[in-house]
Amino acid sequence: MLSIRDLTVRYRTSQGPVHAVDSASFSVPRGEVVGLVGESGCGKTTVARAVMGVVPRTADILGGPVLFEGRDLIRLSERERRALRWKEMAFIPQTAMNALDPVYRVGRQIEEVLVERGGRSRSQARARAEELFALVGIDARRLDDYPHQFSGGMKQRASIAMALALEPKLVLADEPVTALDVIVQRQVLDVLKELQARLRLSVVLVTHDISVVAYACDRVVVMYAGRVVESGRVGDVLERPRHPYTMGLNNAFPDLERAAGELVPIEGSPPNLLDPPKGCRFAPRCPFAEARCVAEEPPLRTEVDGHAAACWRSDEAAALRPLAGEAATWRR
Incomplete structure (x- = not known):
C-alpha cells in the first residue's frame, strides 16, 4: 500500500537546517497496522505529515520516492495530493x-x-x-x-x-491515544482495531508507547534521531530486538519477571539534529558501542525473515539482550 524509500525532511531554522527525518525507509502492507515508535522528537510525526503533504512551510521534503499504490506522492502537485486526502488517505x-x-x-x-x-x-x-x-x-x-x-x-x-x-484505504494516526487515560486508551484502540479489520484498512500508528504497539500493531518501525534503526513483525522485534535502542525501549515495557519497582532507563539524551554524530546516532548513549560505531554509520540490513536493524553488532544481539536488561549496563 505504502512504500517509503530514503525519505528526508529538512526544516529551515535560524540556526541552520535540521534533518528531522533522514533517509527513512519502510513499507506498509495492505490491510496491516504498522506502528511507528520512538522518543519524542525522533521524526515520527514528521514522517506521517510528509506522507500526507501537510508539513509546515519551513519544511522541505527531500529524497524518496514515497509510493502510495505506485504513485510517488512527492512528485504530485498540491492539487493532485488534495484529491487523495480523505478519499484515499486520511x-x-x-x-x-x-x-x-x-x-x-x-x-x-x-x-x-x-x-x-x-x-x-x-x-x-x-x-x-x-x-x-x-x-x-x-x-x-x-x-x-x-x-x-x-x-x-x-x-x-x-x-x-x-x-x-x-x-480511505490508508489512515495515518498520530498518537491517537496519548492524551487519554489507560481505560479509554484501550477502548479507542479496540475501536480502531475492529474498524481496521472490518474495512481492511492499512494504518500507520504513530506512538511513543511500546505497549500500544504490542497491543495494536502487526509490524513496528523503530525510529531514533530521524532514522529508522529497526523494523519487522511486532513479535520478532519486541521479543528478539537486534538494535540496542530497541532493547532499551523494551525495558520500559512492564515485565512480570523483573523485580518490583526496578527501572532500567536509557541514560542521556538524543543528539542535536543541527549537528548529529558522525557514525551511529545512538552510539553516545549505547553501552555496547565500539570504535566502528562512532566512526561509521551502520546500514539498515534486512535478514531473510524481514527483520531489519541498523547496528554493526546486530549479529551479536542474542548475547547482548540479557545484558541490556540490567540497569548496571546502561550506567557504564
Whole structure:
C-alpha cells in the first residue's frame, strides 16, 4: 500500500537546517497496522505529515520516492495530493480536542467533509454521519452536540469517524491515544482495531508507547534521531530486538519477571539534529558501542525473515539482550 524509500525532511531554522527525518525507509502492507515508535522528537510525526503533504512551510521534503499504490506522492502537485486526502488517505490528529472546531456542532463538521469532498447532498451526509457515529460507538443523537460536550475519548472517536468518512484505504494516526487515560486508551484502540479489520484498512500508528504497539500493531518501525534503526513483525522485534535502542525501549515495557519497582532507563539524551554524530546516532548513549560505531554509520540490513536493524553488532544481539536488561549496563 505504502512504500517509503530514503525519505528526508529538512526544516529551515535560524540556526541552520535540521534533518528531522533522514533517509527513512519502510513499507506498509495492505490491510496491516504498522506502528511507528520512538522518543519524542525522533521524526515520527514528521514522517506521517510528509506522507500526507501537510508539513509546515519551513519544511522541505527531500529524497524518496514515497509510493502510495505506485504513485510517488512527492512528485504530485498540491492539487493532485488534495484529491487523495480523505478519499484515499486520511489523518487522525494527535489532539482531537484541538482538531475539532469548537464553534461548530460535531455532526456539521463531519457533514462538511462529506459534502465538500465527497459530493453528497446534506441529507445523504447526515445519514452517513449517523452511520459513522454508530461505527465508532457513539449515539447518533450526539451529532448535534459541540466538541466541549464530548469527553476526551468521544472526541477521539469522532476524529476517527471523520477520518473514515470517505472510506480511505490508508489512515495515518498520530498518537491517537496519548492524551487519554489507560481505560479509554484501550477502548479507542479496540475501536480502531475492529474498524481496521472490518474495512481492511492499512494504518500507520504513530506512538511513543511500546505497549500500544504490542497491543495494536502487526509490524513496528523503530525510529531514533530521524532514522529508522529497526523494523519487522511486532513479535520478532519486541521479543528478539537486534538494535540496542530497541532493547532499551523494551525495558520500559512492564515485565512480570523483573523485580518490583526496578527501572532500567536509557541514560542521556538524543543528539542535536543541527549537528548529529558522525557514525551511529545512538552510539553516545549505547553501552555496547565500539570504535566502528562512532566512526561509521551502520546500514539498515534486512535478514531473510524481514527483520531489519541498523547496528554493526546486530549479529551479536542474542548475547547482548540479557545484558541490556540490567540497569548496571546502561550506567557504564
